[in-house]
Amino acid sequence: MKRWLLLILLCLPTVQAVAANDIQSVRVWPSPDKTRIVFDLSAKPDYSYFTLYDSQPYRLVIDFRDTERKASLTNLGEESLLVKKVRTSSPQYANSTRIVIELNSKSQPEVFSLPANETYSDRLVVDLPGESVRRTGPAKSVDELKERVVTVAIDAGHGGDDPGSIGPSGTYEKHVVLKIAQALATQINNDPGMQAYLVRTGDYYLTPDSRPEKAREAKADLFISIHADAFTSPGPNGASVWVLSKRRANSEIGRWLETREKHSELLGGAAEILQGNDSESYLARTLLDMSMDNSMAGGYNVANEIIDEMKRITRMHKSKPQAASFAVLKSPDIPSILVETGFISNPREEKNLLSRNHQNKLASAIYNGVRRYFVQNPIDGTYFAKHRSTRHIVKSGESLSILAQRYNTSISAIKSHNNLQSTVLKIGQVLEIPAS
Known part of the structure; x- marks a missing residue:
């Protein structure tokens, strides 16, 4: 009987320890003055972190205890000037995950967890202060x-x-x-x-x-x-x-x-x-x-x-x-x-x-x-105060040419000032006549 019991035990598949938590996705949000990295998890994170700033690449290392990584880290941080790469490394503990965030410059990280809500599961948030995006388009500093x-x-x-x-x-x-x-x-x-x-x-x-x-x-x-x-x-x-x-x-x-x-x-x-x-x-x-x-x-x-x-x-x-x-x-x-x-x-x-x-x-x-x-309502000292206009309500028989002559300005100036697409005026239409 003992032999048969031993044989049965040897034939059973090996049972591996299962991590209690999962990293389900990772999101990177660069803004002008910082980059935010969010780890979405299946449960509240058990974590620790440290920085390695003695040599390049500068690194922020985060250890997730009893956690498995299911999220892809491919191409993360490409839109951030601060983050160079997000990758894994050998974990410190069994059934754990070590995430390494490589940085282009030193940053003092703020790391904190957020509980699940109606929109998101449990999260670990990493805020990295520093210039993270180049200003483009119509934005001005x-x-x-x-x-x-x-x-x-x-x-x-x-x-x-x-x-x-x-x-x-x-x-x-x-x-x-x-x-x-x-x-x-x-x-x-x-x-x-x-x-x-x-x-x-x-x-x-x-x-x-x-x-x-x-x-x-x-x-x-x-x-x-x-x-x-x-x-x-x-x-x-x-x-x-x-x-x-x-x-x-x-x-x-x-x-x-x-x-x-x-x-x-x-x-x-x-x-x-x-x-x-x-x-x-x-x-x-x-x-x-x-x-x-x-x-x-x-x-x-x-x-x-x-x-x-x-x-x-x-x-x-x-x-x-x-x-x-x-x-x-x-x-x-x-x-x-x-x-x-x-x-x-x-x-x-x-x-x-x-x-x-x-x-x-x-x-x-x-x-x-x-x-x-x-x-x-021009503000004193501004362009609008300097180029103060006259308010005019269109009456029967009036045209742009008549108004331009009356106010000593041009038809094109009136059209431009009022964003008019046509020369046709309507009775009761309100126009701002620019100063000559």
Whole structure:
């Protein structure tokens, strides 16, 4: 009996230890100031890491305990200037995986885990600070922005690990809104009176709080956040424009008053005068209230101009500016709006939002609304103040030639200033007549 039992045991297949966790996929997100690498896992990671910076290539080494690698590492990091290669090496422990990230320059990594949520499984996130992408296209750095022209900060919503809303055919909001933002930036940069600053230039994530901060660094005169709406059913459709609610505005003013750095940043020299005088602290509140009221009024007026333009090329879900508590609209000193370009959850609008022609039309509508606002409300010292125009409502019998003669300008100047494609005028049409 013992012989037979021994024989049976020898014939059984060898049972190998099975790792408790799997690396299911690896994603790399380069942005201007860092590269983020995300490891998607089947369970919470048990990990450790260290750097090897004594010789090149510089390396960040991550050990995943009791983990098997199922994800491909081929061509990872190709879009990042910072990451040279992602590969494996001999693990320190059995049934474990060692990942080596080769770097082109030294970086102080931040490594942390994130729990599973409705969208993603458990993750290990590696943030590597350092220049990671070359600026291309219409984006400009803060140093390149010219003086004495209107600066418009354009924020493409979501990005990176945050896809935003997802359309019925799988379209990501983050991709669509970046295309519209880039088209808008190009049109603005072609205008002699304006320049664009793209808050997000690629597929990476920025926190809502950091987006208006980047606009402030660029000394923006206007902040526009571009999004695509969504609903649980495919029926709703149409675009809308949003401004900051008064309730959120009041809470933001309170935060600025509580934070000395923010307080000083906005009030400048006035903060130094007021900071030691508690009896006059209400003056700081008054100044911040005035700044926020001015910012909100500017945002509301810009929103109205953009709505007037957008309704010519797309259906509007809301015909008036809507107020909401969006974090990206909270700047007390910069007029800020959020444009919902349509419902990506609606199959027809999803198709439109994917169309380059429709994206350009949306960008043109936003641009025309912004331009008309600054023509009508020129900022002192800017191109629009120097080339101040006259508002004219077309009456019966008037033509471009008559108006050009009356205002001592040219037909081509009026057409260019108003983006007219035809010489035909309509009674009641509003024109901005440029200075001669």
